[in-house]
Amino acid sequence: MSLSSPTVLDRPLTCLFEDPGLPAYRVPQALIELYGGSIGFPELCLYANFVASIDGIVALEQRDRSGTVISGGSAADRFVMGLLRACAEAVVVAGGTFRATPNHRWIADHIFPALADAFGRIRHDLKRAAQPTLVVVSARGDIDTRHPPLEGPSLVLTTREGEARLRGRVPNSCKIRALSEGQPSVVSVIDAVRAEGFRTVLTEGGPSFLGQLVAEQLLDELFLTVAPRLVDPALEGSRKSLVEAADVLGRVGADGRLLSLRRHRSYLFLRYRLGEVDGHE
């Protein structure tokens, strides 16, 4: 594979800082060169990946595919998304994100097809299934059951009402689990993900769901791409920041310690461990 191929990346990410104690999977050399190092996770880890504008906006109301609009379609951001999906046993998305992203597939090959083989090697060496299981979290069960990702390994976590709404309408590849009568707590959602045997788990949102995870101190790591743009509120209407509608300031799980910092052109790629502080000056 040629790293200079325009279908891959025009240049590698530059690693500006990395905590020396991070786990490192066996990763194909081409990916190590592009990422500027290896990647790995503690065995039990829930990690999130988001892209935000410089002013911290992650979602644009009345806009499908907010992430793509904010990231500007950055190839480096798509590469990191692919790498993080390649490491995960399951990818969790909440109902709002599922509805906002029609026809998306939450697998590495979909977001960065040119590196599908290399991503597949990571999974093979980790003895992971060929693709991560998609977990959709929807209390109402209000999801389009013709959505292509449900044709791969998938699971919907919902309420008894949502289960009744979806039963018989999803493909055989998709399981449905009712967790409660009313909206389940985010703790019970993550317990249900763990009960399926998934230990290394990625969540790609959205912000309302992420806010609950942070408030309950369930999120171990946050990968955040800062895209080099500001968002004009007058143009975009109401917008959402990373942890929406969650009063997390001052909570233990809302403070982070920087684990790594990378750069590609004017994009920054941050990795934090949450619930740990580095001390203050």
Ligand SMILES: NC(=O)c1ccc[n+]([C@@H]2O[C@H](COP(=O)([O-])OP(=O)(O)OC[C@H]3O[C@@H](n4cnc5c(N)ncnc54)[C@H](OP(=O)(O)O)[C@@H]3O)[C@@H](O)[C@H]2O)c1
């Ligand atoms: N910039 C980025 O990286 C990024 C990443 C992800 C998403 N986004 C954007 O974020 C927006 C969507 O985010 P959002 O905050 O509006 O919605 P969201 O967090 O994706 O989804 C909220 C929905 O998830 C379900 N839900 C949440 N907590 C639940 C719980 N404890 N139990 C059961 N169901 C639960 C409910 O679904 P039901 O209503 O179905 O019951 C709720 O309405 C989209 O515009 C998307 O493009 C951006």
